[in-house]
Amino acid sequence: MFDLTGKSALVTGASGGIGGAIAEALHGAGATVGLSGTRTGPLEELAGKLGDRAHVLPCNLSDAEAVEALPRQAADAMGGLDILVNNAGITRDQIFMRMSDEDWASVIEVNLTSTMRLCKGVIRPMMKARWGRIVNISSIVGATGNPGQANYAAAKAGMVGMSKSIAYEVATRGITVNCIAPGFIETAMTDKLNDEQKGGILGQIPMNRMGSPDEIAAATLYLASPEAGYVTGTVLHVNGGMAMF
Amino acid sequence: MSDVADRVRKIVVEHLGVEEDKVTENASFIDDLGADSLDTVELVMAFEEEFGIEIPDDAAETIQTFGDAVKFIKEAQQ
Numbered sequence: 511m512f513d514l515t516g517k518s519a520l521v522t523g524a525s526g527g528i529g530g531a532i533a534e535a536l537h538g539a540g541a542t543v544g545l546s547g548t549r550t551g552p553l554e555e556l557a558g559k560l561g562d563r564a565h566v567l568p569c570n571l572s573d574a575e576a577v578e579a580l581p582r583q584a585a586d587a588m589g590g591l592d593i594l595v596n597n598a599g600i601t602r603d604q605i606f607m608r609m610s611d612e613d614w615a616s617v618i619e620v621n622l623t624s625t626m627r628l629c630k631g632v633i634r635p636m637m638k639a640r641w642g643r644i645v646n647i648s649s650i651v652g653a654t655g656n657p658g659q660a661n662y663a664a665a666k667a668g669m670v671g672m673s674k675s676i677a678y679e680v681a682t683r684g685i686t687v688n689c690i691a692p693g694f695i696e697t698a699m700t701d702k703l704n705d706e707q708k709g710g711i712l713g714q715i716p717m718n719r720m721g722s723p724d725e726i727a728a729a730t731l732y733l734a735s736p737e738a739g740y741v742t743g744t745v746l747h748v749n750g751g752m753a754m755f
Numbered sequence: 756m757s758d759v760a761d762r763v764r765k766i767v768v769e770h771l772g773v774e775e776d777k778v779t780e781n782a783s784f785i786d787d788l789g790a791d792s793l794d795t796v797e798l799v800m801a802f803e804e805e806f807g808i809e810i811p812d813d814a815a816e817t818i819q820t821f822g823d824a825v826k827f828i829k830e831a832q833q
Contacts, residue, residue, distance in 0.1 A: 637796075
């Protein structure tokens, strides 16, 4: 089950906790992986840890030209591109009344527009191959909203609507497009929270614990696998029961 | 010159699964040959590959019929 031998996967945000775990899971299932991110150091480190079948592909997602070039670079480096995982994201939190146009635009650009550009870039080779998997990492916040994150929530909800639309268009070509909506996951970002903040969050999670990056990676592996071929246009919520849909 | 038309016809027949004699000069991919919008994108991709040319999106939109495709490709090759 879930064998990705011979498949090539591009993962953005692979320098982060969730992206790194996703790359590791896909690699562990036999895929060749392209590790993209802005910080080369952690990408090199991860590539070194994975060994063969790992390529470092640095990219600044706020640079439109660099984003457009990335799918081709990835396909050239890996000899193909069968799986795209749009995981990279940034936050610029601010209460809505104080949110500047710049805070809004930068989050939309990196989290939503770059995802659109990468989806566009990979669909052509996937159509030719009559096989493809796109997994967009959204967020629980895109479904529930969150104070201070109007920009982030809009981008993550936008990702869901976009993914469903693309899923419709390419369904007959063997390409699936799905989202994963993580809840609170233990990463460098959530490490910064103090005990009181953590306690507040845990109180809202029926499982009374945060999720691990590996639990997001496992969901990604499933959606990227041949076995998930009949699953498209869905949002898989991985949140310990924090919100149920 | 007819070589281009034959190669284009072959691609259209294979891709859309239509009879060869239906692929006439004025046959519209969508209206006459049963293509959907995604098929037309794929036909353009196949033409690009077969003839080693680039067909930009705005030009691709003007290629509606078999005749349009043959004409465009001949011009692109010159």
